Amino acid sequence: MSDAQLAPKQAAHTxxxxxxxxxxxxxxxxxxxxxxxxxxxxxxxxxxRLAPDDLLFEKNGFPIATSAMAAIVFGAAGLCADPxxxxxxxxxxxxxxxxxxxxxxxxxxxxxQRVKYFFSIIAPIMTFSLVWYMxxxxxxxxRIIKVRQGPFDSFRQIHWDQVNSIDVFCFKSxxxxxxxxxxxxxxxNDIDLGHIVFDEYGNSVTSEARGIERIMTVNHIYNxxxxxxxxxxxxxxxxxxxxxxxxxxxxxxx
Numbered sequence: 001m002s003d004a005q006l007a008p009k010q011a012a013h014t015x016x017x018x019x020x021x022x023x024x025x026x027x028x029x030x031x032x033x034x035x036x037x038x039x040x041x042x043x044x045x046x047x048x049r050l051a052p053d054d055l056l057f058e059k060n061g062f063p064i065a066t067s068a069m070a071a072i073v074f075g076a077a078g079l080c081a082d083p084x085x086x087x088x089x090x091x092x093x094x095x096x097x098x099x100x101x102x103x104x105x106x107x108x109x110x111x112x113q114r115v116k117y118f119f120s121i122i123a124p125i126m127t128f129s130l131v132w133y134m135x136x137x138x139x140x141x142x143r144i145i146k147v148r149q150g151p152f153d154s155f156r157q158i159h160w161d162q163v164n165s166i167d168v169f170c171f172k173s174x175x176x177x178x179x180x181x182x183x184x185x186x187x188x189n190d191i192d193l194g195h196i197v198f199d200e201y202g203n204s205v206t207s208e209a210r211g212i213e214r215i216m217t218v219n220h221i222y223n224x225x226x227x228x229x230x231x232x233x234x235x236x237x238x239x240x241x242x243x244x245x246x247x248x249x250x251x252x253x254x
Contacts, residue, residue, distance in 0.1 A: 020106045023082045031078030036071040039063055039130055047137045050146050056211040057140040057193055066133050069126035076118040079109045138191055142218040147191055160219035162187045167225045168240060170232035178232045182212055209236035213243055
């Protein structure tokens, strides 16, 4: 075949490769971006259906690690989408004839070692983390607690008369100064409400502490286990403990 005959084919192949590169990079960005936020949105959708009225606390943290793994895996899948669909439509034989034997590149991205690693190692870890995240959470009002802790647990509805105590901690963090942590101790397990940052030198009480106060008042819970590190002057904990002390003083009058 003459050079004049080869030139149009080479130009067409170069144009096709250029288009494949653009489409593949676009699909990586699109799939990675979508699936970075998707785990959080799915979790939010599942748990919002379970949320009781007058919600005070819910587990709705953004799962950075899980979302990052999902973005990596589905970004790698996006890289393979265009060539894989063409191979399905054209058939293996025609695809091999058109692009030659499999080698790493935009026409055979599944042959790239890093993509293989993402699919074989990261994907199973991501799947397990995603499933765990979907079934791990709580929705708490002053009337009821709805909780599930992982896929091996079941959705449970806990009434406040099954709560043994509310645990309050104030501890020193190397990076953030003093932090608070509230935990609801039930007959089954502890429900950790997470870290709360407060103004060490201020007098304002956080909304989380106001929620704890409301729970204590409505359900007559005054059994508080407090563990306070030296130097911690938390307005939240002071307010909660003062409510407990006030109740004890009332009881001592009778």
